Amino acid sequence: MEIALEITAGIIVVLVIILLLFEFRIRRPDHLVLYESKGRIFLRKGLIYPRHFSLLINRITYPIQITVEATTQGNLAIRVKLVGSVTLSPDHFQALIRVGGWNENAVTRATDEVQVILQELVKEYSESVEIRALSSGKLLDYLNEHAAGIAGKFGVEIITLAIQSLEPVDPDIVEALRQQEQARLLEQTEQVKQQARLTAAKIKSVTDEEIAQLEQNLVLKKAELKQAVLEKEAQLSKQSLSDELARNRMRLAFEIEELEALKNSPELLMLTPQAARLAEASQNMKNARTVISLTPQEASTGNDLLKLFQELLQKAIDARKEAKQE
Secondary structure: OHHHHHHHHHHHHHHHHHHHHHHEEEOOOOEEEEEEEOOEEEEEOOOEEEHHHOEEEEOOOEEEEEEEEEEEOOOEEEEEEEEEEEEEOOOOHHHHHHHHOOOOOHHHHHHHHHHHHHHHHHHHHHOOOOOOOOOHHHHHHHHHHHOOOHHHHHOEEEEEEEEEEEEEOOHHHHHHHHHHHHHHHHHHHHHHHHHHHHHHHHHHHHHHHHHHHHHHHHHHHHHHHHHHHHHHHHHHHHHHHHHHHHHHHHHHHHHHHHHHHHHHOHHHHHHOHHHHHHHHHHHHOOOOOOOOOOOHHHHOOHHHHHHHHHHHHHHHHHHHHHHHHO
């Protein structure tokens, strides 16, 4: 009996182990595990999960490539090719399951719905603009602006989106647009060239004005320096004249003092060079007249000095005669 119980218990343990190995799995890093509780979808964060009570979804990006045939204003057909990638949004699992169902391919189904929405947005935008105003940049801005709510509606979010090509279907329209673009570029190039010439002319004019102003300033500076030199020379000439005048005044004052001394002491005339020459001439020639030459400085003493000299000379002659008579 005990052996039978042990066998039964062993069988139960083996069955439990087999059941656990069959039901539970270890989550891979590139997978997300979802489960449902009370009508809500949640994410399992543990490493081990029961596979029959969970939904396993790959955490990868899904590429998209769309070719859209649309028309612009004037009913001109265009072809737009979009490329990009999407992935599941970790904050909108409920919307993902609602669109893609409880299935491992839920993200793929949601991606198909996103491609349909993008096609409708391309057609909506192209129908509102002329073909000449249609551009890849403006269309891409429009798609990014209106695709912001896709994650909340479909449970996936757009990672990248780009316009691979955008061109009219009719080749004649393509050629016409090419020619218009070429003409526009040539016109812009010519405008740039003319603007460059105008700018160069303005720069040259401004440069010439600055050079003329600098040259004028240089001339004025030279004139100022020359005027300063002339003023300095005038000051030096004035100073030299003042010094010469001061020396003449000192010489005149000295001569006046000398004249006054001779007036007060006539006998000093005998000490002058003229008196010495006169005395020498009187000794050699008794009846000769002695001519006394005076320098311009000596002539400035005037007639007074001559009279004094004559009086003194007469006194000296009289005194000599008296001495000889004795």
